[in-house]
Amino acid sequence: MTSSLPAGYDPVTLEVIRMRLDSIVEEMGIAMIRSSGSPVITEAGDFNTALFDPTGRIYAYSDYVQFHIGSGSVAVQNLVKAIEGEPLHPGDAFISNDPHTAGASHPPDTNVISPIFHEDELIGWAQSQAHLVDVGGMTPGGFAPGATDCYAEALRLPPGVKIFEKGEPVEWVRRTLLNNVRVPALFWNDVRSLVASNNTGIRRLLGTIAEFGLEQFREYTRLSFELAEQVVRERIAVIPDGTYRAEEWTEHNGHVDDLYRVACTMTKRGSQITFDFTGSSEQTGGFVNCSYGALVGSVASAVVPILAWDVPFNEGVMTAFDVVAEPGTIVNPTPPAPISNGHLTTGARVSRLVTKLMNEACRTSADDVMRGRTQGVWADSWTGGISAGTSDAGEYFVLFNMDGGGMGAGAQPEMDGLDCAGMMTQVNNMLPDVEMNEMLYPVLYLWKQLNTASAGHGAQRGGLGLQFAWTLHGAQEVVQTVFAPSAQVVADGFGGGLPAGGSGHEVRRGTNVAALLREGTVPTDAALTAERADLLAINQQSVPIAAGDVFVQWIAGGGGYGDPLLRDPARVAADVADGYIGAETAAATYGVVLTGSGVDEEATARARDAIRRARLGGEPTARVTPGCAATASTPQRDDAGWYCPASGARLGDDPDWRPHAVRVTHVAADRLAEHGVRVRHRDAGPRVLIDECYSPACGTLLEARIRVEEEQHVA
Incomplete structure (x- = not known):
């Protein structure tokens, strides 16, 4: 951080409260692991835990699955809207899993959300989310390649379904749920483990408030939001302003082997970034549509490690970027679009796409640290x-x-x-x-x-x-x-x-x-x-x-x-x-x-x-300097234009260096096979190509990028 704390604030108290919140959400995860019987939770850690303020802003979030940042936030915010005016009590818990109405990444990722009361005042929410082994629907496990609509995929639970009331199960809801899943004992035990996680968080948060006082807790958490936002915005500010465009492709919707465009225009102005997914394919009748909650989480999955790798995660990190997506598209579908694997297909493409955009933006930053955030795509x-x-x-x-x-x-x-x-x-x-x-x-x-x-x-x-x-x-x-x-x-x-x-x-x-x-x-x-x-x-x-x-x-x-x-x-x-x-x-x-x-x-x-x-x-016509670093084949820009650091050879002064490179195109599967790399061939439809760009002077490979033949893509 480049600026000091406002007058009157104690940095030790700020850090103690921040670390306390982080330790609470981690302890919530431990409670879930120790009370669950599912290896998806206990072995693979496919869950998240979080604490929110009364309006749904993030106090703290555990380090397990980051795209639940989006689905968890949307779930809490939509719950607040759904139950507005309804009575709430300590010991209540609400369950949801519907991607369309509750923001879930997909139906197996089930949210349990519990209100937190200090005396008679609602002061926040405890949220736990985990992948449950089965949630009904046409196929065991909740992934439904054969589904043509969301009704075939799972039992859909919107926000506002109360599963516990004043600490006791709502029996008719429990019976209904267990009647619709294939492994009822495992399902109910995992639901109870999510409730146990929330209860742990509630106890520990109330203990923290008792120690510091409610007003001091609120003031220091507000300050934590502001400081996290400040650090992220400072890092964005050293990235060159501009508009950057890229695309990715989702493969095979479960029925047909088509390709579906995931497009994004990233606009960086000052200390704000907007990710606009206009131009992405319309939603499809297969299970690869990505819910809006999963979209936000997938953007955050790439932005956080690139820009906020050492920033304590809270709501402040999320305020420095906006996400725009047209309803009815593959990245923001509407019912009855099937959605059971959208987060792991289209959502994962979003993270890859954001990584590519940030690579382009960071490569010409004057800041060494931000240039170092470039990377190969995961x-x-x-x-x-x-x-x-x-x-x-x-x-x-x-x-x-x-x-x-x-x-x-x-x-x-x-x-x-x-x-x-x-x-x-x-x-x-x-x-x-x-x-x-x-x-x-x-x-x-x-x-x-x-x-x-x-x-x-x-x-x-x-x-x-x-x-x-x-x-x-x-x-x-x-x-x-x-x-x-x-x-x-x-x-x-x-x-x-x-x-x-x-x-x-x-x-x-x-x-x-x-x-x-x-x-x-x-x-x-x-x-x-x-x-x-x-x-x-x-x-x-x-x-x-x-x-x-x-x-x-x-x-x-x-x-x-x-x-x-x-x-x-x-x-x-x-x-x-x-x-x-x-x-x-x-x-x-x-x-x-x-x-x-x-x-x-x-x-x-x-x-x-x-x-x-x-x-x-x-x-x-130019020689590569011996012992070059990996970054020496990443084109750089100075006052005279673009150049190849490996040899110093110039690449023109246009906004884009690629027209000045030697470009060769191959079918990707064939070309990568020459390097011992296995990629599946497409039997029909648009070809997947690889464009290789070389320095015309020294022969250094500057870029090798996957591309789908434009004129044949699925709209």
């Missing part, structure tokens, strides 16, 4: 697998496998992206233990490893996604629901970093897995044989998997940062030794020649020169 696409069936013991089960969170992070200017990092929104991403899933469900894992065909190559390499396989063990058959949102349109790199690999699912039928296990042989990918392998659709439901079949899932990686030819050859050699890349990729993509004893430096220099000549179709 995979940001939950790759889902939900299994449902009856075990050999006669118990019905629904496995929502939280291994789907193992996607790679985008590379950073100073380091590689994290492997299996999760989505940008998952601050505390966790993956379930193999032993936990095997203990709770009738599955046996065959392997769980890094997906080496997923990383975006670069001077800093994007994080790798996960790959795993299981077979049934204790059940004869299940039906499977799958979704792989980043299969064809994958995550971009930045500043010459390459895009990453995609996600997918395969069922291998009639395998030899049982024979291998009887022989005591580990069923590796190489040892496994199958009568056939079925590549599943990007989104598909009701897929039968029988005993003896093997289900395989691979997850997308993060985009790279900087031209791969700028990566330290010693790090490339270490990547080969550690199994991250093969020797062929080291040579073809990184230009690194290895010998038995390490890097052949002279041969590597010749190989890199040859790659640069091939890029330009002739001899470069």
